[in-house]
Amino acid sequence: MKPMPRQVILGVVAGLIVSVWAFPVLWALLTSFKTERDVLAYPPVFVFTPTLANYREVLFGPASILPNLRSSLVVTCSATALTMAFAIPAAYALARLRYPFKRFSGFYVLVTQMLPPVGLVIPYYLALQRLGALDTYSGMITIYLTFSLPFAIWLMVSYFEDVPYEMEEAALLDHAGRWGALWHVVLPQVRGGIAVTTVFVFLNAWNEFMFAVVLGGNTVRPVTVGMFNFISVEQTQWAKVAAGAMVAMAPVILLGLLAQKHIVKGLTVGAVKGGGRR
Amino acid sequence: MNARGSVRLEGVVKRHGETTVLHGVDLEIHAGEFFVLLGPSGSGKTTTLRILAGLEPVSAGSVWLDGEDVTQAEPGARDVAMVFQSYALYPHMTVAENIGFPLKMMKRPAAEIAQAVRAAAARVSIDHLLARRPGQLSGGQQQRVALARAIVRQPCIFLLDEPLSNLDAKLRLETRLELRELQRDLGVTTVYVTHDQEEAMTLADRIAVFIEGRIVQVGTPREVFGRPAQASVAGFIGTPPMNLLPATWHHDAVTVEGSRHPVAASSPASRAVTLGIRPGDLRLQAQGLPAKVLYVEELGDHAILNVQTGPTRLKVKAAGLSPAKEGDTVHLGFAPEAVHLFDPAGGLRLA
Numbered sequence: 273m274k275p276m277p278r279q280v281i282l283g284v285v286a287g288l289i290v291s292v293w294a295f296p297v298l299w300a301l302l303t304s305f306k307t308e309r310d311v312l313a314y315p316p317v318f319v320f321t322p323t324l325a326n327y328r329e330v331l332f333g334p335a336s337i338l339p340n341l342r343s344s345l346v347v348t349c350s351a352t353a354l355t356m357a358f359a360i361p362a363a364y365a366l367a368r369l370r371y372p373f374k375r376f377s378g379f380y381v382l383v384t385q386m387l388p389p390v391g392l393v394i395p396y397y398l399a400l401q402r403l404g405a406l407d408t409y410s411g412m413i414t415i416y417l418t419f420s421l422p423f424a425i426w427l428m429v430s431y432f433e434d435v436p437y438e439m440e441e442a443a444l445l446d447h448a449g450r451w452g453a454l455w456h457v458v459l460p461q462v463r464g465g466i467a468v469t470t471v472f473v474f475l476n477a478w479n480e481f482m483f484a485v486v487l488g489g490n491t492v493r494p495v496t497v498g499m500f501n502f503i504s505v506e507q508t509q510w511a512k513v514a515a516g517a518m519v520a521m522a523p524v525i526l527l528g529l530l531a532q533k534h535i536v537k538g539l540t541v542g543a544v545k546g547g548g549r550r
Numbered sequence: 551m552n553a554r555g556s557v558r559l560e561g562v563v564k565r566h567g568e569t570t571v572l573h574g575v576d577l578e579i580h581a582g583e584f585f586v587l588l589g590p591s592g593s594g595k596t597t598t599l600r601i602l603a604g605l606e607p608v609s610a611g612s613v614w615l616d617g618e619d620v621t622q623a624e625p626g627a628r629d630v631a632m633v634f635q636s637y638a639l640y641p642h643m644t645v646a647e648n649i650g651f652p653l654k655m656m657k658r659p660a661a662e663i664a665q666a667v668r669a670a671a672a673r674v675s676i677d678h679l680l681a682r683r684p685g686q687l688s689g690g691q692q693q694r695v696a697l698a699r700a701i702v703r704q705p706c707i708f709l710l711d712e713p714l715s716n717l718d719a720k721l722r723l724e725t726r727l728e729l730r731e732l733q734r735d736l737g738v739t740t741v742y743v744t745h746d747q748e749e750a751m752t753l754a755d756r757i758a759v760f761i762e763g764r765i766v767q768v769g770t771p772r773e774v775f776g777r778p779a780q781a782s783v784a785g786f787i788g789t790p791p792m793n794l795l796p797a798t799w800h801h802d803a804v805t806v807e808g809s810r811h812p813v814a815a816s817s818p819a820s821r822a823v824t825l826g827i828r829p830g831d832l833r834l835q836a837q838g839l840p841a842k843v844l845y846v847e848e849l850g851d852h853a854i855l856n857v858q859t860g861p862t863r864l865k866v867k868a869a870g871l872s873p874a875k876e877g878d879t880v881h882l883g884f885a886p887e888a889v890h891l892f893d894p895a896g897g898l899r900l901a
Contacts, residue, residue, distance in 0.1 A: 441605050442638035444625040446652035446699070456651070460642045 303514035326515035340498025348477040351416035363428030407489030431465030467534035495520040555581045555706040555739030562611035588750040589760030631700035632709040639684040646680040670702040708740040781897035795862040797825040807860045809839040813889045815901030826890035829867040838883035
């Protein structure tokens with residue numbers, strides 16, 4: 273069958289977007305296999321002898337980013353787990369229950385999301401300093417919660433709202449109780465939403481740089497900040513920065529691939545089926 | 551078993567903010583009865599059902615099940631099962647898991663659950679579908695799953711919220727009969743909400759007619775059809791519903807559009823009334839109330855004539871093929887005992 277002109281145009285546009293998006297990643301991937309000399313060659317060389325020296329240096333050299341990866345993992349996993357633990361019940365409450373100031377509290381959650389982080393970094397610094405929590409895991413995780421929690425709540429609310437309330441009422445009549453209805457009927461249906469939200473929260477925390485660089489230090493030094501291991505006043509070791517970036521990206525890409533099915537489904541929730549609520 | 555399942559509502563009021571949905575509903579439903587709440591949409595019948603289920607709190611009044619005040623009881627604490635209009639099946643569970651869910655929540659042993667699920671599924675002829683998920687079933691099959699989930703734990707009351715409204719016409723008629731049979735066999739008190747007066751007439755032991763948040767009549771289908779308590783009930787029940795037209799009543803006759811007809815009841819003084827007459831009770835005759843035939847609906851075994859007399863349009867049901875054609879002028883008459891007379895002010899029945 274001859275492809276429709278519409279499909280051809282869509283294909284071209286999609287191709288353009290993907291190549292623009294993928295270009296820096298591919299460039300960094302190439303760079304990570306080059307020697308520092310090849311990196312600086314002008315015009316850029318595309319044919320070169322690939323080397324794993326950068327990866328060896330980044331992982332096992334004196335400026336290894338392995339401790340930074342560990343730091344990132346601790347902060348990100350803790351922040352993600354705590355976020356989801358609080359966001360799921362909070363979003364359920366916002367979506368379902370009637371209580372005073374509901375509109376206001378929902379709005380408040382949204383407003384916190386609108387504040388530019390740059391405006392917060394100084395107050396956070398002063399607060400953590402006063403608490404003696406600068407460069408501590410507990411301090412950093414708390415700060416990450418301040419931006420990931422509102423985001424996760426807001427995302428989860430729409431998933432909960434997509435579950436018809438009658439289904440929950442049926443569960444109540446079936447002797448499940450409120451908790452049973454939530455556990456056996458509602459949560460299984462927002463599994464996709466939980467997966468998507470978890471991935472986004474994890475991504476945001478993993479990629480966070482500004483709070484990490486200002487509020488962290490030698491103890492809490494996530495991998496985003498760890499890139500500085502290869503940047504000094506005298507020179508920037510671009511090939512090693514690129515290799516480090518590749519290593520830092522790996523867990524995120526892995527997670528994305530694992531959750532891809534859920535993400536695509538989760539993003540199109542409500543787009544296909546007609547309104548679930550009366 | 552049959553002694554279980556009586557229901558009593560006392561002065562139940564339901565308000566949503568400024569609007570009052572139910573204006574003090576009193577109702578008594580006997581154990582084992584098939585009781586239909588009938589009314590147009592927005593009349594408060596579904597709200598009443600949800601109050602019985604415990605899904606809506608009351609604003610005033612009380613709810614009694616088996617002589618016990620359950621006004622404040624949680625849905626799970628009342629021994630009621632409900633079939634929702636949307637069926638509300640759990641999409642992530644198989645049919646067997648759906649049906650067994652209430653028993654699982656009541657912590658019954660797995661073997662007992664499996665047996666009860668098979669029995670309930672067989673009762674509504676879906677035992678071959680137990681491994682499927684609701685999404686893989688037709689509307690009629692989904693409806694049966696919802697029914698099986700309701701009967702599996704042998705509750706003392708079934709609540710059914712327009713359970714047939716999502717089925718196509720043919721299936722609706724078949725399921726209606728099966729439902730009646732099922733209820734007779736199980737002998738469980740059933741409260742059934744519908745806006746379809748035909749469903750109400752065929753299924754119910756007794757009907758409560760809801761109009762604008764009030765119960766205007768409670769009675770057997772014969773009573774509600776034969777002696778509607780209000781003009782609004784008369785205008786709602788029957789296929790097609792009763793004709794209502796202004797008339798004057800004096801002594802033992804009414805005068806409509808200058809045509810005088812004898813009636814069974816007598817009024818000493820002349821007064822204005824709303825005359826109610828069923829389409830099937832109107833006869834075509836040589837003389838009487840003159841009317842012009844606007845159009846004819848031929849239905850094979852009978853015909854509906856839409857006629858106009860003065861400013862009022864009437865429907866006349868004639869047996870067989872239509873005796874008149876469009877544009878004809880016919881004369882209508884009726885037996886004195888076929889007449890219903892209502893007060894034109896409040897709509898209350900006079901005779």
